[in-house]
Amino acid sequence: MSTGPTIDTPNNKSGLWGFMIVPLILLGVLLAYLLTTGGGLQNLSGPPVEHVTVQQVRLPDAQTIQLTVVNDGPQEVTIPQLMVDDAFWTFTAKPSNTIPRFGSATFTIPYHWVQDEAHLIALMTSTGTVFEHEIPVAVLTPSFSGDLLWRFALIGLYVGIIPVALGVLWYPWMRSLSRRAMNFILSLTLGLLVYLAIGTWLDATEFAAELPAFIQGLPVTILIALLVLFTLILLGRREKKAGEKPSNLSLSYRIAFGIGLHNLGEGLAIGAAFAAGEAALGTFLVIGFTLHNITEGVGIAAPILKKNPGIKHFILLVLIAGFPAILGTWIGGFAFNPILATLFLAIGVGAILQVVFEVGLLVKKDDEKAQVNPLNWVNFTGFTAGVLVMYFTAFLVKF
Template sequence: MSADATPVRKPSAVWAFALVPIALLGVLIAYLVITGGGLRELSGPPVEQVKVTRVTLPSEGLVRLQVVNDGPQSVTISQVLVDDAFWAFTASPSTNVPRFGRVTIDVPYPWVEGDAHHLQLLSSIGTVFKAEIPVAQRTPQPNRDLFWQFGLVGLYVGLIPIALGMLWYPWMRHLNANAINFILSLTVGLLIFLAIGTWLDALEFAAELPAFWQGVPAVALVALLSFGVLLALGTRRNGEEPSPLGVSTRIAVGIGLHNLGEGLAIGAAFALGEAALGTFLILGFTLHNITEGVGIAAPLVKKNPGWRAFVLLALIAGGPAIFGTWLGGFAFNPVLATVFLAVGVGAIAQVVWEVGGMVVRASRHAGLPNATWLNLAGVTAGVVIMYVTAFLVKF
């Protein structure tokens, strides 16, 4: 055997080398947990942290709070104040909330419709956790009539305006190459604005999550992961260009996830008793979303996929607004909302990459540089259109 020969080890020995650091790390962690790192005398007073994730009014004279313990140790809820007065309450499963545990607190309080009420939870060591009811109104309970009403709201906000935007498709088919490139650039601008708006919406929902979810990093990681997965799935071999219908489908998926967030906002506004805000959101989002139909139809101007494809694209892009309205009105879940919107950010970013590539290829085919004044004007027009229509929502 030569001196340079590599010794052959059994697979079990190789795995033993990998497991040794893990075993030693486990010993170290056990030591830290048992001894507190040798600094227990400097640990200070207990740290309590509780998050009131949702306040509902399921019936007359009843206030219900959903509470999560996102602190480092268990918390015992000993007292409840409503409008600075102590009130009896029941907690299920217990007034003691373990770390990462959840509890439902029912307070028999004669709330007044239309009034604001302030809630405080006191722990056994006197820590105060606050919540509020901005406008008291009975929380919508699932029933057939309200189910259809919320569904119609999602239809008005998502599906119908997108379908109306697609009606510009026959007109777009008669445009010359420069005009089509302008509309594709305009689509990029629309999507850039949607990506930014979806990102901000995701951060807003993430801020409502308990601390252990690490909302902001989770949004960034989920968005990057979805962008990477979609980019890998969309990669073509031998320089093959993506199909126009495939691009439009991916645009519809990204817009659909964005519209899911719009539905959540509308449903939650009505669930919280802010009917005026909910109605205003319906009007603003309806006008805002008509431009999204143009963006979905733009890649298809050179090849008509048939009316069935347009119906399917409208359902993909507009249908989630219906689901979002149901979810926001009946069973709002900030975790699911944050995840869906983060995926939407990644999906929209991937479509911006893909449609931007179409614009670049079209410019090269025409013998023009990658970035032209026409392309820049299209992107700017898309952003401005979305900004102006979104202004009606934020006004």
């Protein structure tokens, strides 16, 4: 009995590839047609859409302003004129004042700017569109020197390595605590890490907002953070399937890595602020970060309270978590790049979230082993304490 027409499925796999390739060929034909002829939509097109972003401002000397301008619009842009403080001014542009799509140019303006004052620059395109950029506080851009390199390194040392090391010094005392007290410390670590994840995420989105529109900073930041999170989780599951029990020491290293990326972001912010003259309360800022970051050492040491890994590992953990603050201060002070800043911070968000997952599992397993419900007041109080410590010490570092 016939039940209706049937569709033969090719047994040859090469025939199946044809079904995949043909739509791609037809799509290419359609795109070529639209690009070469306009597809009959010419009468519907409006005026050209232009958009440029000032990526970087440098003040190399008292009589020069340099702008790095990126064209993130859909077509090339020509900038024949610009104004500084409402007056048209001469300039030179390299490689050209006509910037192709996704391209950039450096505009050098021979203008005697005033120290510590604001200046407004307006870029006028050939179609009459004006794009403005304000220099809020005009200060000389730091030039690379051994003395300044050392000074920026000291800042990173004060806000990164020293506070983390001071926090780790609580390790001997923490080892004397009871099981419940240790879980309180681990829960406190969870609170610290959750707060750090949120703070790192906000820093990443702030830098992403400065990127050219075509980079799609916010979606890319979310995607990178999620990819890092899932990659680290899958690598952890692979270890378990291979019969390798992840050690608490490896968890401490992952915590240090995530905190290090967060401290890199802090260093970038501090270095950029000093370079732009916006850190008028620089010493106060350093003191605030030092107090804010001392709890990070507690979080790094918390997973290894039951087994002392030795002084060598403590030194490495402190360097992994703290040295990025020095590196970030150097980059922020001498060669700030919002693309790299966004990338590193997005990776940091994913790494910190994965550590939050691992520490949460550690607390859960320890409580279940003791036949205690993980959702208890000790863990809740520890988590809340971690969040509150980070929140209130953050008052000292907001500028």
